[in-house]
Every structure is written in structure tokens, then in C-alpha cells.
Amino acid sequence: MAVTTGQLIQWKQQKRPIVALTAWDYAIAQLLDTAGVDLILVGDSLAMVALGYETTLPISLDEVVHHAKAVRRGVKRALLLVDLPFLSYQESPQQAIHSAGRVLKETGAQAVKLEGGYPAMVETVNRVTLAGIPVMGHVGLTPQSVHQLGYRQQGKTEEAGEKILQEAIALEQAGAFALLLEHIPDTLASRITEKLTIPTIGIGAGLHCDGQVLVTADLLGLSEKQPPFAKSYINLRQVISQAVQDYSVEVRERRFPEA
Template sequence: MPVTHAHLQTWKQQGRAIAALTASEYAIAKIIDRAGADLILVGDSLAMVALGHRNTLPLTLDQMIHHAQAVSRGVTNALLVVDLPFLSYQVNYEQALQSAGRVLKETNAQGVKLEGGYADMVHTIGKLVQAGIPVMGHIGLTPQSVHQLGYRIQGVTPDMAEKIFLEAKALTDAGVFALLLEHIPAELAEKITKTIPVPTIGIGAGSACDGQILVTHDLLGLSDKQPPFAPKYIDLSEAIATTVDRYCQDVRHHTFPPVKPPQ
């Protein structure tokens, strides 16, 4: 049965953890979906892991839609959510509405994700929700603000922790169906999770969140740089390199393709 927003809400109430991963192309998305991921995010992290950029900022809305279309062809069960990339929603809520509308119309996604919990973003998210667009919020470390925040853990001081906590409540009031908490202290994530009625999805935010998400390239050992909170479950980079080397050696030694015996 395909996962819906209602499932996420029910699972929070039941204490059933939500397993989420990212995808940026069809083949991996199909495997992740078949293996049982509850939520698949076409994250703007694909700018780095799929396109080779240093951060997420260069990604365009057209590129995001292109990748999300490919992912959607491999997803039949998981809830599919798509990031809105940098400067496709920050100008005003009309821009956000147009960008989010394109994503839902062109990709078969069931929601979009926006970064930030400041007042203007809360207003924008409220407008999207009023228009019938499901929105996942994202606070804590927000990669689109890399030049302001860096990639450091957020919310470590009492004032910043309180700011993030209030953002979580404001986004909930605005109507988000879930909230991604990135790279914040576990104690803060637990406080937010226990306070707000919508599911929290953590990444580098401790074990008390209602669910967890990882960039799939990190999970599989395919990233150039491994985040401290993302363990490799397997090192596919080494396995792929070994396989390619074996193939190259077979070609150079004329053992590939294998010689068929005469008929």
C-alpha cells in the first residue's frame, strides 16, 4: 500500500519509526522503494553527490524537476517529497507557489520541502498549505544557507536552541505535514519531537526523532566526504572500483568477451 501523509501521522502516534532516504535517479530509487523505505526525498544534495558541485546552491528548479521525474518512475510505495532549490521560493510566496506547483504537476511528488523557519518562510509555507500543497519543513542546519551557517551543528547555545524550538512550533502552526531536523543537539530534537504533533525526521539529530533520513550516497559509501553522523553501511565505492578494474584487466588481456567454442 502506498505511503500517505496520514501514515506518517499515525506512525508518530504509534511510535513506529519512519525510514527515509534520498534518491536522484531511477535505478537507485526503484531499489530503495522496493526495499521498503517509507519516504524518498529528491534532495538538493544531488547537486553535490550527482552533479559534482561543492554545495547545493547551483541547482536549478528545472534540474530538480528533471531528476524528480526520473525518481518518480521508480517509486510505487514510498511517499515522494522534492526539495525546492535555492532561490526558487525565497523571493515571495507567489514564486514559491509557482515553483511548488510545477514540482507537483510535473513529477508526481506528494509534497515539497522548504528550508527555514523565519517569519517570512512561515508565511510562505502557510500560503502553500492553503493552496493544497503538502509541505515538509526543514530547520537546524539548512544547507542553502551554507555561506551564513557553514556545516556546523546548530542550536548549541540556549538562545539558538530556543530560536529553533520556536521555529518548529511556528512551522507546525503553518501546516507542515512533517519537519526535518538537521544537525542539532539530540536533546533539542527530542524536545521538539515531544512538543509538536507532526512527525520529525532527523539527520544528525539523535535517536529521539520520529524518523531518520540519510543521503543514500553516504549510506552506500559513494560520497566524496562522509558526514560525521552518517555511517557507511557498505563501501560500494571500493566494490565498484574493484569490479571496474577487473573488467579493464579482462579487456586488456583479451579474456573479455569470452571466446565461445566452435559450434
Template sequence: MPDLREMKRRGDKIAALTAYDYLFARLVDGAGVDVVLVGDSLGQVILGLDTTLPVTLDDMIHHARAVRRGVERALLVVDLPFLTYQVSREDAVRNAGRVLQETYAHAVKLEGGSERTAETIRAMVEAGIPVMGHLGFTPQSVNVIGVKVQGRDDGNRRRLIDEARRVEDAGAFAIVLELMPGELAEEITAALEVPTIGIGAGAGCDGQVLVLHDMLGLNTDFRPKFLRRFAEVGQAVSEGVGAYVRAVKGGEYPGAEHTFE
């Protein structure tokens, strides 16, 4: 966590990506990312759900344990899923502690910046649990706010700035800013001592995070404005599997070089 704050001070950008299993975690970590996030976005990209809401704490722990085996150097952060920290501070501390105990992750992430959420963050930090915040579009509130850019009007802009300061004051070591105008994200970033990590929030944040399956082109139907595909792995997989099917059906595989004497 201190390393991220030092990166902000130096002006070094923070590169973060999600991962949900051992093999991808090993590749992502080896490629040099600073933060690996086991996101509750696994609901959509791994479990095939429409939202993150049905994801359970056991789901997160199961995948985070696998990811931890592949991460040797990056900071590992795990999302706390819906209703694991909203009911009471006691439940929140217990559930966050369970994540750290059972996965060996370094920190947890939770959404929101209300007074109540800030008190929850403060309770976790006092218990020795590092917390990353998350403001702007918060997927666990999708049924309330919808899927849209946040902070475009003056009232919501002021609210997000206040929430960012509140989350920082509560002890969060970094804050994800999702789906908000670039100027607002830049203003929040300049106002905070802790680093911000953007997704759909412009270049003014201290770092960026994307969902691995989206940026690799595996999630072929997802094409939001903020997403840049850095590879077309989905297309390569389709072509590779198609070639395999044709080789098997045509009797070309396995050949003599693949057969034991």
C-alpha cells in the same frame, strides 16, 4: 502524510532516504523505505558542485521525474532549491505547484522557520501543496551560518524550538531536523504533533534520513560523525571496474560464452 502522523502516534520509526534516478529509486522503494526524498543534495553527489546553491528548479524536476518512475509505494518529496521560494509567496506557490504537476511527486520540502517562511508554507498548504519543513543546519544558508551543529547555545536552542512550532502551525506535515544536539531534537520532537525526521540529530526523532550515496559508501570522502555506512558500494564499484579493465586488456573478455555464433 496522515500515515506518517499515525506512525508517530504509534511510535513506529520513519525510514527515509534520498534518490536521484530511476534505478536507485526502484531499489530504495522496493527495500521498504517510507519516504523518498529527491534532495538538492544532488548538487554535490550527482553534479559535483560544492554546495546546493547552484541547483535549479529544472534540475530538481528533471531528476524527480526519473525518480517518480521508480517509486511505487513510498511518499515522494522533492526539495525546492535556492531562490525558488524566498522571493515571494506567489513565486513559491507557482514553483511548488510546477514540481507537483511535472513530476507527480506527493510533496515539496523547504528550509527555514522564520515568520516569512511560515507564511510561505501556509500559502502553499492553502493551495493544496503538502510541505515538509527543514530546520537546524539548512544547507541553502551555508554562506551565512557555515557547516556546524546548530542550537548549542540557549539563544539558538530557543529559536529552533520556536521555529519548529511556527512551521507546524503553518501546516507542514513533517519537519527534517539536521545537525543539532540530540537532546534538543528530542525536545522538539516531543513538543510537536507532526513527525520529525533527523539527520545528525540523534535517535530521539520520529525517523531518520540519509543521503543514499553517503550511506552506501559511494561518496568515499564524506565521513561526518553522524554517518553510518550500511554498505561499501564505492569499493565494490572500484573493484568491479578494475576487474573489467584487466579482463578487456588481457583479452579475457569477451569470451566464447559472450560471443554470438
């Protein structure tokens, strides 16, 4: 049975942690889905892990749609969520509705994610949800604002933490079905999680969120560099490199293919 946005909210009420990971192609998506991941995000992080950009900013909506179509083919059970990339939704609520609607129509995803909790973005989230498109909000460290915020932890002072809390409340009131909390103190994430009736998904936000997400390339040890809050469960860079070296040796020594 496919996971729904309503089910995520129900799991929060049941205190059942939500498992989320990112995907950028069919093969990865199929593996995550069959392993039982609840929520699969086609994140704009694919700009860096799959396309080689230095930040998430250069990726286009066309590129995100292309990858999300491939991911959709591999997903049967998990809720499929897609990031709207930089400047595909910030200009106006109308632009956001158009971009989000295109994602749902062309990829078969069930929801989109928008970064930011400032007043104009709250209005945009409200307008997109009123159009019948489920939206996950995203506060704390927002990578599309890298040139303003850098990659530093956000919400460390009392004033900054209160601002993020109020943004979270406003996004819930605007109709967001869930909220991603990125790189904020765990005490702040705990306060937000307790305050909201919608689930919080943490990345670098401590243990007290309703769920956790990682960039799958970080989890698998495929990333050259990864944030301090990520965890690698295997070093696939090393495994793949060794396999390629072994193959190369066998070809050069005429041991592959076997006679």
C-alpha cells in the same frame, strides 16, 4: 498501498519509526522503494552527489524536476518528497506556490520541502499549504544557508536552541505535515519531537526523532566526503573501483569476452 502524509502523522502517534532516504534517478529509487523505504526525498543534495557541484546552491528547479521525474518512475509505494532548490521559493509566497505547484504537476510528487523557520518562511509555508500543497519544514542546519551558517551544528546554546524550537512550533502551526531536523543536539531534537504533533525526521539529530533520513550516496559509501553524522553500510566506491579494474585487466589481457 502508497504512503501518505496522513500515514506519517499516524505512525508518529503509534511510535512507529519512519525510514527515509534520498534518490536522484530511476534505478536508485526503484531499489529503495522495493526495499520498503517509507519516504523518498529528491533532495537538493543531488547537486553534490549526482551533478558534482561543491554545494547545493547551483542546482536549478529545472534540474530538480528532471531528476524527480526519473525518481517518480521508480517509486510505487513510498511517499515522494522533493526539495525546492535555492531561490526557487525565497523571493515571495507566490514564487513558492508556483515552484511547488510545478513540482507536483510535472513530477507526480506528493509534497515539497522548504528550508528555514524565520517569520517570512513560516508565512510562505502557510500560503503554500493553503494552496493545497503538502510541505515539510526544515530547521537546524539548512545547507542552502551554507555561506551564513557553514556546516556547523546548530542550536548548541540555550538561546539558539530555543529559537529553533520556536521555529519548529511556528512551522507546525503554519501547516507543515512534518519537519526535518538537521545537525542539532539530540536533547533539542527530543524536545522538539515531544512538543510537536507532526513527525520529525532527523539527520544528525540523535535517536529521539520520529524517523531518520540519510543521503543514499553516504549510506552506500559512494560519497568522497560525508558529514560526521552519516553512516556507510557498504563501501561501493571500493566495490565499483575493483570491478572496473578487474574488467580492465581482462579486456587488456584478451580474457573478456570469453572465446
